[in-house]
Amino acid sequence: xxxxxxxxxxxxxxxxxxxxxxxxxxxISGKIxxxxxxxxxxxxxxxxxxxxxxxxxxxIPLILGRKPLACNLHSAVPVNDDRILxxxxxxxxxxxxxxxxxxxxxxxxxxxxxxxxxVAWSKVVIEGDxxxxxxxxxxxxxxxxxxxxxxLMKEFPSTFGFSVSHTTRxxxxxxxxxxxYHFTERSQMEKDxxxxxxxxxxxxxxxxxxxxxxxxxxVTDSGKRCILDIDVQGARSVRSSSLEAIFIFICPPSFEELxxxxxxxxxxxxxxxxxxxxxxxxxxxxxKFPGLFxxxxxxxxxxxxxxxxxxxxxxxxxxxxxxxLSAKGIRVPxxxxxSARDQKVIIQCGGxxxxxxxxxxxxVSSLVGGAPGRTRGPEYKCIS
Ligand SMILES: Nc1nc2c(ncn2[C@@H]2O[C@H](COP(=O)(O)OP(=O)(O)O)[C@@H](O)[C@H]2O)c(=O)[nH]1
Ligand SMILES: Nc1ncnc2c1ncn2[C@@H]1O[C@H](COP(=O)(O)OP(=O)(O)O)[C@@H](O)[C@H]1O
Numbered sequence: 275x276x277x278x279x280x281x282x283x284x285x286x287x288x289x290x291x292x293x294x295x296x297x298x299x300x301x302i303s304g305k306i307x308x309x310x311x312x313x314x315x316x317x318x319x320x321x322x323x324x325x326x327x328x329x330x331x332x333x334i335p336l337i338l339g340r341k342p343l344a345c346n347l348h349s350a351v352p353v354n355d356d357r358i359l360x361x362x363x364x365x366x367x368x369x370x371x372x373x374x375x376x377x378x379x380x381x382x383x384x385x386x387x388x389x390x391x392x393v394a395w396s397k398v399v400i401e402g403d404x405x406x407x408x409x410x411x412x413x414x415x416x417x418x419x420x421x422x423x424x425x426l427m428k429e430f431p432s433t434f435g436f437s438v439s440h441t442t443r444x445x446x447x448x449x450x451x452x453x454x455y456h457f458t459e460r461s462q463m464e465k466d467x468x469x470x471x472x473x474x475x476x477x478x479x480x481x482x483x484x485x486x487x488x489x490x491x492x493v494t495d496s497g498k499r500c501i502l503d504i505d506v507q508g509a510r511s512v513r514s515s516s517l518e519a520i521f522i523f524i525c526p527p528s529f530e531e532l533x534x535x536x537x538x539x540x541x542x543x544x545x546x547x548x549x550x551x552x553x554x555x556x557x558x559x560x561x562k563f564p565g566l567f568x569x570x571x572x573x574x575x576x577x578x579x580x581x582x583x584x585x586x587x588x589x590x591x592x593x594x595x596x597x598x599l600s601a602k603g604i605r606v607p608x609x610x611x612x613s614a615r616d617q618k619v620i621i622q623c624g625g626x627x628x629x630x631x632x633x634x635x636x637x638v639s640s641l642v643g644g645a646p647g648r649t650r651g652p653e654y655k656c657i658s
Pocket of ligand 1: 412413414415416420439440443474475476478479483484485503504505506507508509
C-alpha cells in the first residue's frame with residue numbers, strides 16, 4: 275500500500291515519522307530505513323522495512339547475512355552513504371555494533387542478481403589488542419596439548435574459545451562432533467579447502483586436519499580469545515597467514531615419557547601409536563625451527579607447565595571475571611545518544627542525573643570485509 279506523504283515533507287519525511295522507542299529511521303539515497311519494532315518472530319532478530327520515496331511505498335526488503343538478536347533499544351546512524359551503523363544498548367560489548375548495509379557493492383550486486391530490494395547485516399568486529407591474539411598450541415601426539423587446553427578453558431571459560439577443527443579421522447569414543455572436531459568426509463573437506471574456506475590444512479598421521487575460517491571467526495565473534503590445537507605444518511601455515519597469533523610448542527620431558535602417555539591414553543591402535551611416535555621425532559625437530567614458535571614449554575609436571583603457560587599468556591594473578599570486565603568493545607547503556615560527522619561516530623553514554631558520562635569516538639573511515647560476513651576495521655577510543 276502506498277503511503278500518503280505530502281510532497282513538501284518528502285525531503286525530511288523520516289524526521290516526521292513518529293516511531294515507538296524501539297524503532298529508528300534513517301534516510302539514504304531516497305529510501306528511508308525503519309529498523310526495529312515488531313521482531314522477526316522466527317529468528318527473534320531486529321526487523322527492517324523501508325519506504326521508497328520514488329514509489330511512495332513501504333517495502334519489506336530481502337534481508338541477507340546473519341541477523342542481530344533483538345534488543346530493547348538501539349540507535350542508528352547512516353555512515354558512508356551506503357550503510358547504517360546500528361548500536362544495540364545493553365548488549366555484550368562484543369555484540370553491540372552492527373552494520374545494516376543498504377547500498378554497498380555487495381548489496382548492489384545482490385539486488386541485480388535477485389531483482390528485488392535487498393539489505394544485508396554485517397556484525398562489526400573490533401580487532402583485539404595484543405593481549406587477545408589467538409594462541410596456537412603445537413606438539414607431538416600425547417604430549418598433553420589437549421590436557422593443558424582443557425585446564426585453560428575450565429579456569430577461563432569466558433576468556434578462551436576453542437577453534438573446532440575439521441578432520442577426516444574417525445571420532446574417538448568420548449569425542450563429540452562439533453565440540454572436539456567437525457568430523458567430515460574427505461571429499462567434502464577437499465572441496466571446502468579448494469573453495470578457500472580453510473585458513474590452513476595438513477595431512478597428519480594419515481588423516482586430513484584443518485582450521486576453517488569460520489571456526490576462528492565463531493570464537494572471535496563471541497568476544498573470546500581463540501585457541502588452536504594444530505600440528506607443526508599447520509602452525510607454519512598460520513605463521514604465514516594474516517592471522518597474528520602467539521605460537522607455543524609443547525615438548526615432552528623425554529621420548530620414553532611421550533610413548534608412555536600415548537599408550538596410557540589408550541585411544542589409539544598399536545599401528546596408530548607407532549605412526550604417531552615416528553612422526554613425533556620429526557615434529558620435535560621442527561618445533562625447534564628458529565622463528566616458528568615464540569615459546570617452548572616442557573610438559574613434565576603438569577601443574578608447573580600449566581603455570582608457565584599462564585605466565586606466557588599474562589594470566590597469572592588474574593581471574594576470568596577480571597578479564598571479562600576489561601574486555602574490548604563498547605557496552606552501551608539504554609541512556610545514550612549518537613551522532614556522526616566526518617566518518618566519526620560519537621556515542622555518548624550515560625550522563626543522566628549526575629551519573630558518570632562516557633563518550634566514545636568510533637572511526638569508520640577504513641572498513642574491511644562486510645556482508646555477508648563481518649566488518650572489521652572500525653577503531654574506537656574513549657574521549658571523555
Ligand atoms: N594442521 C592442523 N593440525 C591439526 C588440526 N587439528 C588437530 N591437528 C593436529 O593433528 C594431530 C592429531 O590430532 P588428534 O588426532 O586429535 O590426536 P592427538 O593430538 O594425539 O590427540 C595433532 O598434532 C593436532 O594438533 C588442524 O585443524 N590443523
Ligand atoms: N604432565 C603430564 N604428566 C603425565 N601425564 C600427562 C601430562 N600431561 C598430559 N598427560 C596425559 O597424557 C595423555 C596425553 O595427553 P593429551 O592431552 O591427550 O595429549 P595431546 O592432546 O597432546 O595428544 C593423557 O592421558 C593425559 O592425561
